[in-house]
Amino acid sequence: MDDIWFIHSPRFDEIAYPDECPFRTERAGACLATVRRLGLIDESRALVEPAPASREELRRLHEEGYLQTLERSESGQVDERSLWAGLGTPETPIFPGMVEYASLASGATLLAARAVADGRVRSAFNPSGGFHHAHAGRAAGFCYMNDVALACDELARRGKRVLFLDLDVHHCDGVQEFFYRRRDVMTLSLHQSGRTLFPFTGFEDDIGEGDGEGYSVNVPLPPGTDDVAYLRAFEAVAWPLIGVFDPDVLIVEWGMDTLAQDPLAQLQLTNQTLATIARRLMTLSKPTVHTGGGGYHVENTSRGWALLWAEWTGADTGEDLVAGLGGVLLGTGDWLGGLRDPPTIIEPSVRAAVDAEVDAVIAHVKRRVFPRHGLNPS
Numbered sequence: 001m002d003d004i005w006f007i008h009s010p011r012f013d014e015i016a017y018p019d020e021c022p023f024r025t026e027r028a029g030a031c032l033a034t035v036r037r038l039g040l041i042d043e044s045r046a047l048v049e050p051a052p053a054s055r056e057e058l059r060r061l062h063e064e065g066y067l068q069t070l071e072r073s074e075s076g077q078v079d080e081r082s083l084w085a086g087l088g089t090p091e092t093p094i095f096p097g098m099v100e101y102a103s104l105a106s107g108a109t110l111l112a113a114r115a116v117a118d119g120r121v122r123s124a125f126n127p128s129g130g131f132h133h134a135h136a137g138r139a140a141g142f143c144y145m146n147d148v149a150l151a152c153d154e155l156a157r158r159g160k161r162v163l164f165l166d167l168d169v170h171h172c173d174g175v176q177e178f179f180y181r182r183r184d185v186m187t188l189s190l191h192q193s194g195r196t197l198f199p200f201t202g203f204e205d206d207i208g209e210g211d212g213e214g215y216s217v218n219v220p221l222p223p224g225t226d227d228v229a230y231l232r233a234f235e236a237v238a239w240p241l242i243g244v245f246d247p248d249v250l251i252v253e254w255g256m257d258t259l260a261q262d263p264l265a266q267l268q269l270t271n272q273t274l275a276t277i278a279r280r281l282m283t284l285s286k287p288t289v290h291t292g293g294g295g296y297h298v299e300n301t302s303r304g305w306a307l308l309w310a311e312w313t314g315a316d317t318g319e320d321l322v323a324g325l326g327g328v329l330l331g332t333g334d335w336l337g338g339l340r341d342p343p344t345i346i347e348p349s350v351r352a353a354v355d356a357e358v359d360a361v362i363a364h365v366k367r368r369v370f371p372r373h374g375l376n377p378s
Contacts, residue, residue, distance in 0.1 A: 004312050005048045005115060005124040006041060007108045008032055012128045015097035021090065022264060022296045023142040025101065028127035030302035034339075035309050050108035050126070053150065057110060058103065061149055061178060066137040070144060074098045085138050091198075092139040102144040105129050109147035109291055113154050116249060116287035123288040123312060127305050130253045130293030132172035133199060141170065141199060148251055148291055149178045155249050156184045163188060163247035165238065165281075167274065168255025168293040169265040171202030171218065181212040186245050188238055190230070192258075192265055193220035204364045207372075214372030217241060219365055222357045223266035224350045227273040227343075229358045230258075234277060236362045237369075242284070244373045250286050254308060255293030256301035260344045264296045270341035271304035278311040300341070307339040 013029040035041045073082040073094050105128050112124035133141030155162045166172040166189040179185040194200040208216040258269045295301030310316035366377040
């Protein structure tokens with residue numbers, strides 16, 4: 001069994017959202033270029049090219065009429081059905097290659113899910129995945145097809161207990177909606193509060209319904225949340241629930257829009273926090289599907305994913321990796337170092353307010369969710 005796959009297609013680099021849209025498809029290719037420069041990938045074993053998801057696979061969660069609307073809209077037939085499907089907005093523009101890109105991203109995450117479920121590989125990374133806002137019949141938030149929901153469903157069909165851990169700055173509203181009444185898939189999301197950020201969902205009391213009550217878990221965080229507060233929330237809420245749920249497979253969305261300097265959000269993390277969580281999850285020795293997600297500062301996003309790759313492959317020793325980067329990483333002057341972000345500085349008054357809100361959120365989620373899983377909320 002191979003240790004890890006990096007799933008990527010040249011088509012991900014060739015298809016682009018419109019220039020005015022902040023979503024940049026070149027992030028995945030930039031990440032791959034970085035791990036290549038650092039000598040962190042054996043391409044003969046670890047680099048795997050995906051195929052697009054089939055129509056049959058997409059129809060498991062997406063409505064056929066919606067898929068047809070996507071195709072018609074891309075071909076120039078924009079009508080009322082396109083508008084109802086959320087197409088043609090600044091967040092979900094219509095552009096050449098739209099359907100191919102979305103179906104290829106879905107195929108890549110499905111490939112990752114099947115490979116880890118079959119024991120062909122310990123974990124697999126699709127940096128071009130993580131489209132967690134797509135719904136059954138509607139596009140939203142740069143997302144047209146929900147690759148992570150399709151992967152969760154694929155694994156659940158195989159009888160696996162699946163935990164989807166979403167570390168993107170935005171709430172995983174699409175994924176949550178698909179599994180809100182199910183307990184074979186737990187969705188656990190740490191995100192900037194919907195009171196201050198799209199998609200304006202994912203509150204503490206959104207915990208699932210019916211058989212799924214207690215299996216949708218949301219940890220909304222205030223703007224200004226830094227590494228210390230974020231890790232406190234992860235350890236207090238996410239880690240005990242992962243342990244008691246004891247999933248057969250993990251799917252993790254590593255959105256880099258949580259990082260300081262991201263232009264679309266207001267959390268203040270460094271990528272060192274995500275590396276810490278990656279190391280924590282690896283102690284579970286669970287088959288794991290990794291996807292990208294958000295991240296609208298291209299260099300910071302690709303660098304953060306490269307750091308995670310270094311963690312997953314055992315190349316990161318705690319010292320920074322700078323060899324082969326030529327001093328200025330990826331041609332940017334933002335950070336004259338290696339893969340690790342410099343620390344962020346938080347004003348004491350901001351930290352005090354953030355800490356108070358984060359602690360209140362932790363206490364509320366534990367009261368609402370922990371008893372349903374036999375955990376002590378105190």
